[in-house]
Structures are given as structure tokens and as C-alpha cells.
Amino acid sequence: MLPQERLAQQIEFLLVCDQLKSVQRTTLLHDGTRAENSAEHSWHLALMALTLGEYAPAGTDLNKVLRLLLVHDLIEIEAGDLHFDATAAALAQKAADEEAAAHTLFGRLPQAQGEYFYALWQEFEAQATLEARFAKAIDALQPMLLTWGEGGLGCTDRFPELTLERVLRLKEPRLNEFPALWAVAQATLNRACAAGILNKQPT
Amino acid sequence: MLPQERLAQQIEFLLVCDQLKSVQRTTLLHDGTRAENSAEHSWHLALMALTLGEYAPAGTDLNKVLRLLLVHDLIEIEAGDLHFDATAAALAQKAADEEAAAHTLFGRLPQAQGEYFYALWQEFEAQATLEARFAKAIDALQPMLLTWGEGGLGCTDRFPELTLERVLRLKEPRLNEFPALWAVAQATLNRACAAGILNKQPT
Numbered sequence: 001m002l003p004q005e006r007l008a009q010q011i012e013f014l015l016v017c018d019q020l021k022s023v024q025r026t027t028l029l030h031d032g033t034r035a036e037n038s039a040e041h042s043w044h045l046a047l048m049a050l051t052l053g054e055y056a057p058a059g060t061d062l063n064k065v066l067r068l069l070l071v072h073d074l075i076e077i078e079a080g081d082l083h084f085d086a087t088a089a090a091l092a093q094k095a096a097d098e099e100a101a102a103h104t105l106f107g108r109l110p111q112a113q114g115e116y117f118y119a120l121w122q123e124f125e126a127q128a129t130l131e132a133r134f135a136k137a138i139d140a141l142q143p144m145l146l147t148w149g150e151g152g153l154g155c156t157d158r159f160p161e162l163t164l165e166r167v168l169r170l171k172e173p174r175l176n177e178f179p180a181l182w183a184v185a186q187a188t189l190n191r192a193c194a195a196g197i198l199n200k201q202p203t
Numbered sequence: 204m205l206p207q208e209r210l211a212q213q214i215e216f217l218l219v220c221d222q223l224k225s226v227q228r229t230t231l232l233h234d235g236t237r238a239e240n241s242a243e244h245s246w247h248l249a250l251m252a253l254t255l256g257e258y259a260p261a262g263t264d265l266n267k268v269l270r271l272l273l274v275h276d277l278i279e280i281e282a283g284d285l286h287f288d289a290t291a292a293a294l295a296q297k298a299a300d301e302e303a304a305a306h307t308l309f310g311r312l313p314q315a316q317g318e319y320f321y322a323l324w325q326e327f328e329a330q331a332t333l334e335a336r337f338a339k340a341i342d343a344l345q346p347m348l349l350t351w352g353e354g355g356l357g358c359t360d361r362f363p364e365l366t367l368e369r370v371l372r373l374k375e376p377r378l379n380e381f382p383a384l385w386a387v388a389q390a391t392l393n394r395a396c397a398a399g400i401l402n403k404q405p406t
Contacts, residue, residue: 043223
């Protein structure tokens with residue numbers, strides 16, 4: 001491949017990636033004005049990792065965490081986003097869609113580079129490395145902060161089924177490996193209950 | 204400071220940073236549907252740096268570039284964004300506003316960490332390191348791609364004063380240290396002229 005063809009492929013990929021800004025998530029911004037999109041979400045996660053890196057175990061490669069977070073949602077351009085509380089069938093279909101999406105999207109890049117991006121995405125998905133699990137924990141914590149953090153509005157109107165107990169059960173597997181993050185998550189939810197923006201039990 | 208106070212400060216900082224998603228830039232998304240915001244912009248720049256890192260000179264610390272880009276626009280939460288073609292007086296006022304904004308914003312963090320973030324922001328602004336200049340070159344190139352890249356809509360209606368000659372003159376100092384990026388910028392603008400979405404001369 002000519003150098004200018006290689007560069008042209010990379011530029012075209014980066015313009016396709018612009019579409020991540022138009023993928024809406026179910027989480028609203030902290031001020032509740034609109035839904036968050038997956039591009040700004042990815043930025044926020046990377047910033048969180050940079051700010052909260054000290055709570056990762058010694059030896060965690062924070063630079064790798066940042067790269068995982070920058071890339072992890074890209075395949076939503078092709079496959080869309082799904083709420084974390086979706087059904088098992090929906091999640092399984094999503095996994096298949098995302099695998100195909102990853103091949104399509106990262107296949108736009110020069111081969112070795114596409115394989116590198118694919119490997120980053122796979123590492124995040126597989127959750128086998130400390131870096132991938134810390135990245136996922138950040139990803140699990142962030143929407144909790146937006147929704148139930150100090151000044152947040154909760155989501156009992158949009159998701160009445162999300163009670164304290166249910167959120168704790170869903171989030172614990174992602175967070176309990178990192179005690180500081182898990183403590184923040186629990187404190188955030190307990191505060192939200194006290195503030196009346198999260199129900200302890202189904203109403 | 205107690206560990207839980209330290210963590211609480213960091214979490215509060217991260218919630219304030221959510222506001223960057225509501226800072227609008229003058230650049231539109233590539234599909235023209237709305238203005239880009241500074242949070243998703245920061246993500247896009249970091250992804251660009253990850254994708255185009257091979258065009259930075261040998262020895263460039265790409266991990267540092269990513270950190271500079273994740274943090275560089277944060278002070279807009281306090282100080283707002285400004286078009287790159289603003290007047291000198293407006294740019295000088297902006298610099299003073301941004302310095303104050305940096306102290307306010309990064310002052311929310313535990314002291315040593317706030318100083319680290321401030322140093323990242325200062326490094327980007329000072330443009331004295333290779334990493335800061337590569338980050339700035341990416342920052343200069345990205346809106347050109349969105350506006351005038353393949354499939355872009357141009358901006359002759361919104362900014363009729365932006366001719367080929369003027370854009371080249373404004374952008375060259377940011378880009379010509381990195382020949383591949385500068386070549387992309389020039390090719391993008393020339394293609395835009397040929398496509399009729401950028402004027403060579405004032406109309």
C-alpha cells in the first residue's frame with residue numbers, strides 16, 4: 001500500500017468514527033437536559049480513569065486503560081447501545097452484532113492497525129486483564145454518578161424497576177474488585193435513597 | 204485529608220467535568236446535524252492521536268499526547284470556547300479567562316493531583332514540547348476533516364470569510380511540523396475547493 005493510501009484509510013476511519021457522537025445512551029447528562037452520547041461518554045470514562053487511577057491495584061497499566069476506554073464503544077456505530085439491564089437474549093444478540101461490527105469497523109484500517117484496535121476491543125470485552133476490569137468498573141460507575149450522584153435527578157420515572165437492591169446486584173460484579181470504586185457506588189446509591197431519587201423496593 | 208474526603212473531591216470534580224458535554228463548539232458534526240461539543244471533541248482528538256501516532260516524530264510520548272488531549276479543553280467549562288479565527292483582543296481575554304478557570308477547576312482536586320492536571324493543561328498551552336505540538340496539530344486538523352473532509356458540507360454559509368488561502372494561513376503554523384498531517388490538511392482543502400464547498404477567494 002502507498003503511504004498516502006494508508007493515511008487516507010486512517011482519515012476515512014476517523015470520519016466514520018464521528019458517528020459515535022450520534023449514538024445515544026439511556027443515561028442522561030448529570031443536569032438531565034439530554035441523553036448522553038457514546039463519544040462524550042468515552043471521553044468521560046477516560047478522564048475518570050486518569051483521575052481515579054490511584055484506586056487501581058499496583059501494576060495496573062493506566063495508559064492501556066485509557067486506550068481500552070477510548071476504543072471500547074466504537075462498535076456501537078454499527079451495533080447500537082443497549083441498557084445494562086437488558087434481557088439475556090438481547091445481550092446475546094448484541095454480542096454477535098458487536099463481533100460483526102468490530103470486523104467491519106476496524107477492517108477499515110490498514111491491516112495491522114485494525115488488528116491492534118480489534119485486540120483492544122476484544123481485551124475490554126473478554127475482561128481477562130486487570131486493565132479491562134478496571135476500565136469496565138469505571139464504565140459501570142459513571143452512569144451511577146450521573147444519575148444518582150450529588151445533584152443528580154434519579155430515573156425512577158424512566159426506569160421504575162431500578163431499585164437500590166437491583167442496581168447493587170447488577171453493579172457489584174463489575175465493581176467489587178476495586179474497593180474504593182465499589183464504596184463510591186454504594187455511598188452514591190444510599191445517598192440517592194436518602195434524597196428520595198432512588199427507591200429501595202419496587203413501588 | 205481522610206481518604207474518603209480525597210475520593211469525594213475527585214468524584215465531585217468528575218461531575219463538574221460533565222458540563223464539558225454542554226460546551227458547544229463552532230464546528231458541526233461531519234453530517235452537519237448539530238454543533239460538536241467539547242467533550243466528544245476531546246474524545247475524537249484522543250482517538251485521532253491513537254490512530255495517527257505513527258506520524259509523530261520518533262520519541263514522541265503518545266501516552267502523554269492522549270492525556271494532554273483528554274484534559275486540554277476542560278477549562279472551557281468555566282471559560283467557554285472561541286472560534287480559531289477570533290480577534291487578537293478576544294484571544295487575549297480568553298487566555299486570561301482560561302488561566303483563572305484552570306485555577307478554579309483544577310483547584311477542586313486534591314492539591315498534588317490538581318497541580319498535575321494544571322501542568323498538563325499548561326503544557327498543552329505553552330506548546331514547548333513535541334507532545335503538546337502534536338496534540339495541537341491534531342486539534343487543528345480535526346475540525347478541517349469534519350467540515351471539509353470527504354462527505355463534509357463546508358461552511359461557506361456560516362463563515363464566508365474562510366477561504367482556502369485564509370484557512371491555509373491560519374492552520375499552517377499548527378501543522379507544518381508534521382508533514383503527513385499538513386499534507387492531509389492541504390489535500391482536504393484542495394478537495395473541498397474542487398467539490399465547491401470552499402471558496403479559493405472571497406466571493
